[in-house]
Amino acid sequence: MTTRAVADTAGVQAPTIYRLFGDKDGLLDAVAEHVMAEYVESKARTPENPDPVEGLRAGWRSQIEFSLTHPELHLLLGTRSRTSPATEAGIGVLRDRVHRIAVAGRLLVSEERAVEMIHAAGTGAIHSLLEIAPDARDHGLAEAMLDAVIGAIVAPAHTHGHARPGASVEVRAAAVTFAAFVPEMPALTPSERALLAEWVDRSIRSAQAG
Template sequence: MVTGTDSRRRTRANIIEVATRLLREQGAAAVTTRAVAQAAGMQAPTIYRFFEDKDALLDAVAEHVFSIYTAEKALTEAGDDPVADLRAGWDAHIGFGLANGALFGLLTDPARRSPAAEAGMAVLRARVHRVAAAGRLRVPERRAVELVHAAGTGAVLALLAVPPSERDLGLADAMYEAVAHAILTDAPHLPDGDALTVAFRAVVPELPTLTAGERTLLTEWLDRES
């Protein structure tokens, strides 16, 4: 039995799917309420029953597509090499951005706060944390996350600004190598002092023999050292 709530949910999902297709094929300018309504086989006023305006519809489209991408990233099983997993995440990020140029522009707009984008950042933080715990990180985790995120976003935007036939995809590889050189150590078995401090800092919250106060004090000391 299809209820009114189910019908409304399906109609909203259909509008988002149609708008997503228009965005991918023709860009953000093509996503007008009239165009979406026509492609979805409904009257334009119907759109306004679900979305206040075009910006609200675009927000929903961006959230929908990026939520799927983020969920797939979160379900990817961690491998034995956290550094390789970090690189794989970088490659996936670059690939998603280039395949979804119009959406990427929406997601990187500072004025738009996206729960899906935050979920993606959580995945990145988890990957960086594994690198730190393995003794491969020479900078604090927060700095590493911010550097990877900024470099990845910048690389995609720079490539999107160039016609596809003229893009130098090696730019993204070079950007990753530069960031990796800045944040990673060469070997996990002989970490330098900074990497050892960062690695210890990463596992402090998981030490069961320490009290909460002891973990706090140790964390503060390690923060000063790093």
């Protein structure tokens, strides 16, 4: 569709499109940003699941479904040289979900590492599925990738009748949980909080590397 056709559909003159958006690519960027922003806002309003891991699963499934039903939008945002504000907001929602897992005492890696792993796995799953014809896609692929990531970064829940995780796993989870609360600790100066966060982060990174 030409810029003039878009202008006619919108009931404005073509120069108005150029003045507001620069060119057709600018208009496409603005449309993509608007659609993505509305989706991210709807995710942020979704009530949180009492189980933070299940909340993460629900968010993952929602993102996979949205991207597969809006392939042009996903590809357009993915080819930008900069990250869009709406995409950044979406990553912010993911950070919040990961933080809830950390606060619950079940995260085994730093929150930053967890966000990076989940985001990379999700992006890879979406790209792989979009390269396959819709009727030939294995929709269990995305779920399997999430299971693999969760298995690597989340400690099993302490369920009655099941074995507790090993001591090293519990120590890692405790360190990540402690790190999640450092910014809120009272009676510490900003410098003391920063130093404490650095020490805990060093321990977490050592465990991740080990």
